[in-house]
Amino acid sequence: MTLSLAALVDRATSLLDRPGRVLLGVTGAPGAGKSTLTETLMSHLRAEMGPDAVGHLPMDGFHLADVQLDRLGRRSRKGAPDTFDVDGYVAALRRLHDEPDRTLFAPGFERDLEQPIAAAMAIPPSARLVVTEGNYLLLPDRGWERVRPLLTEVWHVEVHDDVRRERLVRRHEQYGKSPEAARAWVDQVDQPNARLISATRDAADLIVAVDVP
Template sequence: MDAQQLAGLIARARGLAVPGERRVLGIAGAPGAGKSTLAGRLAEGLDGAAVVVPMDGFHLAGAELRRLGRADRKGAPDTFDSAGYLALLARLRAPEPGVTVYAPAFDRRLEEPLAGAVPVDPEVPLVITEGNYLLHDEGPWARVRALLDEVWFLEPDHGRRVERLIGRHVRYGRERAAAERWVHRSDEANARLVAPGRARADLVVHPY
């Protein structure tokens, strides 16, 4: 993403960050699209007026995925606590004066969610939440869109996205061959679920 495109997106996000109000901006897209990178750059560009709350903080723990028999498709819609994510979004939309809300994060080195890792102060006007299924229209995920003021859909070049995703898995400990198998079997299956959400986005962003 070049500097001019990023500056335009920061300006659009700044329009949502109205002091004294609380807005929620969603950033959706397939695995490896660059959602967390963009969310972080937006928050940095807004100089304290925004905080990032990742959907990935609601991954079910590895032990629970193994108990449910879903560990081999981690990242699918039913491998998250979707009800918990919905409850947090509702709470974030209506901040209580003087009450800091603590959201979970996801540690890619541990491949586990971390409770209470992201403080959201009530005075922060904009929450940026990013994840695969913000525009998914099945099951509990279908209720997410109504809790977001605006949603952007990231749509990078397919080949570069897949290569970036493989590289990320390698950085966090997978052998290259295992990373490729996981991406083409699991991540790309999830990408196909995410794709129809593009039509429901307020803005489609081509980051590179």
């Protein structure tokens, strides 16, 4: 469904009616607009609730570094489910629940380097609501099935497939690929991942359709 930003903010804040820390997951295929939605949502939530009341834990920080992908022979599939540290991501989510009185330091992802950066993110005890976004929050296997039980609610973001693919091509070009290499990567790497993610959409609590003019 297409919901207004105000409605999404209201839905997120309503999750705080329950006790304890709330973890809101935002998922969707590559290029669907997860990060843009998350940034906009968090900006409004922080304006309403206070800058330290909302935390952010992107799944992208748990990318395996290129040196590990090379060792494992997976660099040509970077972004696939087995190119992330799923155990580390699950451990971070659990710590948010189990150690709410401690600051969580977690890795971030540097787009210019295309590499994870250790302890780039910090989630303080004051953050009762934490937004985590990533591709595989609803994947039912490969270790990812441990994620969903740790999340209060999961939203699946989607946009018209042609728009999503063109976004991905432009993104790959921006980070150094030729137009031909960018389209090949979208077809051979991003699209198989997108099909995996789209197959999990019915498990989401809310489908957020991004309206692109």
